[in-house]
Amino acid sequence: GAGVSQSPSNKVTEKGKDVELRCDPISGHTALYWYRQSLGQGLEFLIYFQGNSAPDKSGLPSDRFSAERTGGSVSTLTIQRTQQEDSAVYLCASSLDRVGTIYFGEGSWLTVV
Amino acid sequence: DAKTTQPNSMESNEEEPVHLPCNHSTISGTDYIHWYRQLPSQGPEYVIHGLTSNVNNRMASLAIAEDRKSSTLILHRATLRDAAVYYCIPFSGTYKYIFGTGTRLKVLA
Numbered sequence: 183g184a185g186v187s188q189s190p191s192n193k194v195t196e197k198g199k200d201v202e203l204r205c206d207p208i209s210g211h212t213a214l215y216w217y218r219q220s221l222g223q224g225l226e227f228l229i230y231f232q233g234n235s236a237p238d239k240s241g242l243p244s245d246r247f248s249a250e251r252t253g254g255s256v257s258t259l260t261i262q263r264t265q266q267e268d269s270a271v272y273l274c275a276s277s278l279d280r281v282g283t284i285y286f287g288e289g290s291w292l293t294v295v
Numbered sequence: 296d297a298k299t300t301q302p303n304s305m306e307s308n309e310e311e312p313v314h315l316p317c318n319h320s321t322i323s324g325t326d327y328i329h330w331y332r333q334l335p336s337q338g339p340e341y342v343i344h345g346l347t348s349n350v351n352n353r354m355a356s357l358a359i360a361e362d363r364k365s366s367t368l369i370l371h372r373a374t375l376r377d378a379a380v381y382y383c384i385p386f387s388g389t390y391k392y393i394f395g396t397g398t399r400l401k402v403l404a
Contacts, residue, residue: 197368217394224395224396225333225394243321273338273339275339279388281387283341286338
C-alpha cells in the first residue's frame with residue numbers, strides 16, 4: 183500500500199550489537215518522526231525531520247542513538263551497542279508538511295537479549 | 296508546548312455515547328486540537344482535529360470550549376473496536392507532535 187513502511191517488523195539482537203531500523207515514509211511527505219514505545223508505556227519522541235531543516239534531535243536518549251534521512255525520503259534509526267532497556271517498539275510517522283496529519287507505520291519491535 | 300490533562304482511563308458500555316475530555320489551558324491561539332487513538336498493538340491513528348468550531352467526521356465529533364482551554368472527543372456509539380488509548384494534542388506546526396499519556400478507553404460488552 184501507500185502507507186508508512188517500516189522494516190524489520192521484528193528484530194531480536196544480542197546486547198552490545200548495533201541495529202538499524204528503516205522507515206519509508208509516504209511519498210511526498212516532508213515531515214518524518216521517530217518515536218519509541220516501551221511495553222505498556224506512552225510514546226516517547228525521539229527525532230523529527232522537516233524538509234531540509236536541521237533535525238530536532240532533542241528526544242534521543244543517548245549518543246548511542248542516531249538517525250539520518252537521505253534525500254528527504256527514507257530514514258534510518260541506528261542504535262549502537264544495544265542495551266536491554268532499548269527493547270521497545272520503534273514507530274515512524276510522516277506527514278505531508280509541518281502542520282499535516284501524521285500517519286504511523288506498524289512499528290519495528292526490538293528485543294535486546 | 297501546550298500541556299494537556301486527560302483522565303488515565305474511562306469505561307463505557309457498548310452502543311452508548313462516550314465523552315473523552317481534555318484540558319489544554321496553555322494552548323496558543325494558533326494551535327489546532329488534534330485527537331489520535333492507538334488500538335492495541337498498532338501505531339496511533341488520526342481521529343479528528345479542530346481549531347475553534349465543533350467538528351464532525353465519520354469517526355467522531357469534537358466539541359471545543361469557547362475559551363479553547365478544553366475540548367471533548369465524542370464517540371456517539373461506542374463499539375468494542377473503539378477500545379484504545381486516546382490522545383489529545385494541541386499542535387500548530389511550530390514544534391513537533393508530543394503525545395501525552397492519553398486516556399485508556401475500555402468498552403464493555
